Amino acid sequence: MRTYAGTGLHASLRSFPGAVLELAPDATVLDSNGRLERKLEREVVGLSFTRVLDPDSRAKWDRLLALGGEAEAQVWELVLEGREFLATLSFALSRTEEDGRERLWLVEYPRDPRLEQLHEELSATNSELVNTKRELSKEKARLVRALEELERELRENEHLSQQLQQQNEEVEAQNEELMAMTEEMHASQDQLLMLNQQLERRTRELQVALSARNRFYAAMSHELRTPINAVMGYNDLLLTGVYGALGEKQELAVERSQSAARHLRALVDDVLDLSRIEIGRAELETETVDMQRLLEELVSLLRPLADGRGSPLSLVVRDTPCTVVTDARRVRQVVLNLLSNAIKFGKGNPIWVYCGRSRDGGVEVEVVDGGEGISEEDLARIFDEFVQLGADAIGTSSAGGTGLGLPIARRLAEFLGGRLDVSSTPGVGSTFRLSLPQVAPGSA
Amino acid sequence: MRSVTAEEVIRDYLDALLEGNRRRAFAVVDRARGEGLDHRAIYLEVFQPALHEVGRLWQENRISVADEHLATAITQAAMARLYDDLFAHGAGGGPVLVAACVDSERHEVGLRMICDLLELEGWDTYFLGATTPLESLVSMVEARAPQAVALSASITPHLPRVRVTISALRERLGERTPLILAGGRAFLDDPELAARVGADLTARDAMEAADLLRERFPR
Numbered sequence: 045m046r047t048y049a050g051t052g053l054h055a056s057l058r059s060f061p062g063a064v065l066e067l068a069p070d071a072t073v074l075d076s077n078g079r080l081e082r083k084l085e086r087e088v089v090g091l092s093f094t095r096v097l098d099p100d101s102r103a104k105w106d107r108l109l110a111l112g113g114e115a116e117a118q119v120w121e122l123v124l125e126g127r128e129f130l131a132t133l134s135f136a137l138s139r140t141e142e143d144g145r146e147r148l149w150l151v152e153y154p155r156d157p158r159l160e161q162l163h164e165e166l167s168a169t170n171s172e173l174v175n176t177k178r179e180l181s182k183e184k185a186r187l188v189r190a191l192e193e194l195e196r197e198l199r200e201n202e203h204l205s206q207q208l209q210q211q212n213e214e215v216e217a218q219n220e221e222l223m224a225m226t227e228e229m230h231a232s233q234d235q236l237l238m239l240n241q242q243l244e245r246r247t248r249e250l251q252v253a254l255s256a257r258n259r260f261y262a263a264m265s266h267e268l269r270t271p272i273n274a275v276m277g278y279n280d281l282l283l284t285g286v287y288g289a290l291g292e293k294q295e296l297a298v299e300r301s302q303s304a305a306r307h308l309r310a311l312v313d314d315v316l317d318l319s320r321i322e323i324g325r326a327e328l329e330t331e332t333v334d335m336q337r338l339l340e341e342l343v344s345l346l347r348p349l350a351d352g353r354g355s356p357l358s359l360v361v362r363d364t365p366c367t368v369v370t371d372a373r374r375v376r377q378v379v380l381n382l383l384s385n386a387i388k389f390g391k392g393n394p395i396w397v398y399c400g401r402s403r404d405g406g407v408e409v410e411v412v413d414g415g416e417g418i419s420e421e422d423l424a425r426i427f428d429e430f431v432q433l434g435a436d437a438i439g440t441s442s443a444g445g446t447g448l449g450l451p452i453a454r455r456l457a458e459f460l461g462g463r464l465d466v467s468s469t470p471g472v473g474s475t476f477r478l479s480l481p482q483v484a485p486g487s488a
Numbered sequence: 489m490r491s492v493t494a495e496e497v498i499r500d501y502l503d504a505l506l507e508g509n510r511r512r513a514f515a516v517v518d519r520a521r522g523e524g525l526d527h528r529a530i531y532l533e534v535f536q537p538a539l540h541e542v543g544r545l546w547q548e549n550r551i552s553v554a555d556e557h558l559a560t561a562i563t564q565a566a567m568a569r570l571y572d573d574l575f576a577h578g579a580g581g582g583p584v585l586v587a588a589c590v591d592s593e594r595h596e597v598g599l600r601m602i603c604d605l606l607e608l609e610g611w612d613t614y615f616l617g618a619t620t621p622l623e624s625l626v627s628m629v630e631a632r633a634p635q636a637v638a639l640s641a642s643i644t645p646h647l648p649r650v651r652v653t654i655s656a657l658r659e660r661l662g663e664r665t666p667l668i669l670a671g672g673r674a675f676l677d678d679p680e681l682a683a684r685v686g687a688d689l690t691a692r693d694a695m696e697a698a699d700l701l702r703e704r705f706p707r
Contacts, residue, residue, distance in 0.1 A: 100673075103547050121546070125645050163554065171596060175615060178571055180571075181575045
């Protein structure tokens with residue numbers, strides 16, 4: 045092999061299937077059998093061999109040179125860079141020296157090209173497999189995440205559903221409560237209806253009873269008046285001596301009888317009056333009434349009586365004119381009753397009558413006495429029938445009277461569309477206030 | 489936490505690779521995982537230095553290219569075994585990266601590592617693998633509208649293809665062109681090479697690439 049040095053490559057090496065290169069010690073390619081050029085698709089002769097080596101192989105080349113003779117015992121793989129591709133070639137290295145000129149010989153160590161191809165294919169397949177595995181794993185991770193998301197949503201849905209169910213249950217509970225309350229209400233309503241019916245029945249019964257009572261009063265009063273009138277008539281006849289002169293004792297007895305009969309008749313008249321009002325048989329005769337004139341007449345009528353009791357009677361009219369449309373006879377009846385009471389219970393103290401317009405356009409009449417006054421307990425019942433203060437029973441009144449005066453007065457006031465109230469301070473006196481509307485009801 | 493050092497694992501793992509024993513290699517990784525090494529540590533402190541060592545051994549003519557390819561294949565398979573775990577941990581929904589080796593480039597492990605490391609940090613990465621045809625890469629980038637594209641070339645003859653790929657992307661996408669990262673062994677000798685082929689950024693290894701992208705697109 046050494047004989048061809050310096051004479052160019054031996055003919056047999058020119059046809060060698062692998063690459064054969066002759067290099068100078070500085071790695072300049074001096075000659076080539078042309079195989080490498082074909083592989084790399086580039087010229088190599090005249091250039092440095094290291095120019096076709098990849099960086100790793102350049103480092104390997106330096107190592108190879110550094111080893112000296114030791115390098116010749118090994119096969120060296122070098123990666124050569126061609127125009128478009130890399131080629132890993134194995135070389136055997138040998139050195140020659142002739143005439144003081146050192147030469148390096150690289151002879152390619154041929155490998156089975158099928159093995160090369162197989163190797164290439166295997167590594168490509170491996171790479172593809174790894175890549176597929178990578179994509180699969182990524183896809184799997186994505187699926188897992190999607191699944192987790194789905195599960196989370198599912199859980200959330202379940203949670204929501206639970207919440208909904210809970211709310212539903214709450215609503216149902218509320219519903220039941222409401223139903224119970226409704227049932228209770230129905231029950232109360234039924235009870236109320238029943239009570240109402242009972243009340244109505246009672247009212248009807250009461251009305252029937254009242255009307256029966258009033259009819260009874262009216263009838264009885266009328267039936268009573270006739271014999272009382274007869275008693276009084278005969279008493280008058282006796283007193284006027286129609287049946288002969290009466291002795292002093294006889295005359296006193298008849299006068300007592302006459303007085304009792306008069307009282308009885310007044311009582312019957314009052315009862316009659318009351319029942320008339322109650323059963324609605326009384327009728328109003330309304331006209332424009334000058335209250336000042338009406339009160340002046342009453343005051344002058346009763347002044348002698350009041351003076352007799354030592355009670356000065358004074359009238360104060362705050363507003364003039366002071367007129368209302370009402371039934372004068374009934375008003376007179378009420379005020380007369382109030383004044384009689386004031387004189388009766390006034391204990392000789394001054395009595396005042398005030399008259400003025402009320403805020404609603406009507407009239408207020410106040411009768412103020414300085415008597416004993418009425419206790420709170422009694423105030424509640426003085427308008428009840430047959431109640432006489434300071435009396436134990438009917439007929440034993442200390443002040444005399446039927447016990448129907450105030451009840452009748454209040455009913456008349458109400459009949460006239462007004463009202464009768466009382467206020468009193470025990471030991472100071474009482475005030476009765478008659479309020480009348482501007483126009484009595486039922487007036488034309 | 490770790491009762492085992494990365495150096496011990498590398499030594500065991502490298503032995504398994506040089507033996508060509510994938511089962512043993514997987515067992516070493518499983519044990520390391522059991523001892524508390526996380527994905528990032530296994531990638532950066534075991535796989536990367538082990539493969540560098542394989543390259544060095546080839547340079548010293550102590551192993552052949554076939555050995556080196558086998559070691560790489562085993563490591564890729566070892567990475568694949570971690571994927572279920574790795575992607576399950578990634579939150580997803582982060583920035584998107586499309587990564588590819590230009591045309592006939594076969595050296596894909598480095599790029600795959602960048603993708604996987606970014607996945608760990610919540611990125612959504614599409615690894616198109618070795619020898620991606622130019623047209624399908626451009627279409628993919630157009631469709632996915634990623635925040636970044638990573639291109640890899642390991643030998644100088646592939647540099648022109650990187651330049652062609654980048655200009656095709658810029659021409660097609662104009663304003664919408666994402667950040668372009670170029671790397672690989674071919675770029676290591678000249679730090680300005682990446683800019684000359686039209687890339688925005690370059691990195692010396694997977695860790696630096698992941699760091700740079702994390703800086704640009706903080707979560």
